[in-house]
Amino acid sequence: MRAWRLGGAAAAPLAEEGPEAAALWAAGATAVWIDGPDLVAYFPDDAPATPPGDGRWEDVPEVDHVAAYLAGLTPVDAGAVVVAPTHCEAVLRAGQQVVWLDPGTAFGTGHHESTRLALEALGMLPLAGRRVLDVGAGSGLLAIAADKLGAADALGIDVDPDTVPVARANGERNRSRARFLVGGFGDVALEPVDVLVANLYAELHAAWLAAYAALTVLGGDLLLSGILDPRHELLRDALALLDDAGGVGGPRLAWVDARRDGAWWLVHLRRVV
Numbered sequence: 001m002r003a004w005r006l007g008g009a010a011a012a013p014l015a016e017e018g019p020e021a022a023a024l025w026a027a028g029a030t031a032v033w034i035d036g037p038d039l040v041a042y043f044p045d046d047a048p049a050t051p052p053g054d055g056r057w058e059d060v061p062e063v064d065h066v067a068a069y070l071a072g073l074t075p076v077d078a079g080a081v082v083v084a085p086t087h088c089e090a091v092l093r094a095g096q097q098v099v100w101l102d103p104g105t106a107f108g109t110g111h112h113e114s115t116r117l118a119l120e121a122l123g124m125l126p127l128a129g130r131r132v133l134d135v136g137a138g139s140g141l142l143a144i145a146a147d148k149l150g151a152a153d154a155l156g157i158d159v160d161p162d163t164v165p166v167a168r169a170n171g172e173r174n175r176s177r178a179r180f181l182v183g184g185f186g187d188v189a190l191e192p193v194d195v196l197v198a199n200l201y202a203e204l205h206a207a208w209l210a211a212y213a214a215l216t217v218l219g220g221d222l223l224l225s226g227i228l229d230p231r232h233e234l235l236r237d238a239l240a241l242l243d244d245a246g247g248v249g250g251p252r253l254a255w256v257d258a259r260r261d262g263a264w265w266l267v268h269l270r271r272v273v
């Protein structure tokens, strides 16, 4: 690609909407913009030999923006887990586990606050011997991390069928036993679990709280992430509703704590009845 640069004179300043720009667009420019006093237009390599105006050609280096983005990614330290792109070296502190993960088409590289909060919260729980369900697994990162942190079983489900092959490939790359299924929460039959982690959003968590509780064994933990400030209050309201509706013997959840990272919250609940 080449750029055609027209020098602007102070007496007759050039503009992105001016006649010179219109002539450049008409000649096949793919972008036209003002750069200081100049008007610059991108042209493909098969552009006219001399575009309109008294300009000069400049070479524009081809940049592979995807490769540049990937190369710029660095490992994420999320408590007991470090998430590292495969081109990086991972430096681990004692007790930390690494999950190798390159960004793909599925959400979940550890760079987003909501994922990081969920990873940190998983790392603070005892997971040895416990069954973990990751609702909305995306890239599979949370289920893979749970497996690496000692869970007896880690299952991730996702309603988006495109994510599950990505999650499985990430699992294989990490020699993880985490399993992944295509399915929406409420649509697929699920066994009871000891830990339910879900990085979705507040309204969905509030709507599904009773179903989450029914699926989690007594003493089990619920880590609900993806909650934008100040919507964690919705969870408090949903908890109160669950108490009212539970009656005798219905599942009850207790608020353990809420942690925040920037504008994002994670709420930790525990099934107590």
Ligand SMILES: C[S@@+](CC[C@H](N)C(=O)[O-])C[C@H]1O[C@@H](n2cnc3c(N)ncnc32)[C@H](O)[C@@H]1O
Pocket (backbone or CB within 6 Å): 106, 107, 108, 109, 110, 114, 115, 118, 134, 135, 136, 137, 138, 139, 140, 141, 142, 157, 158, 159, 160, 163, 183, 184, 185, 199, 200, 226
């Ligand atoms: C914000 S991403 C979370 C990905 C990953 N767990 C993380 O923490 O980075 C939410 C994921 O939930 C999935 N999802 C949305 N609604 C769902 C539902 N009803 N049942 C299961 N998965 C769902 C989306 O397809 C998406 O992959």
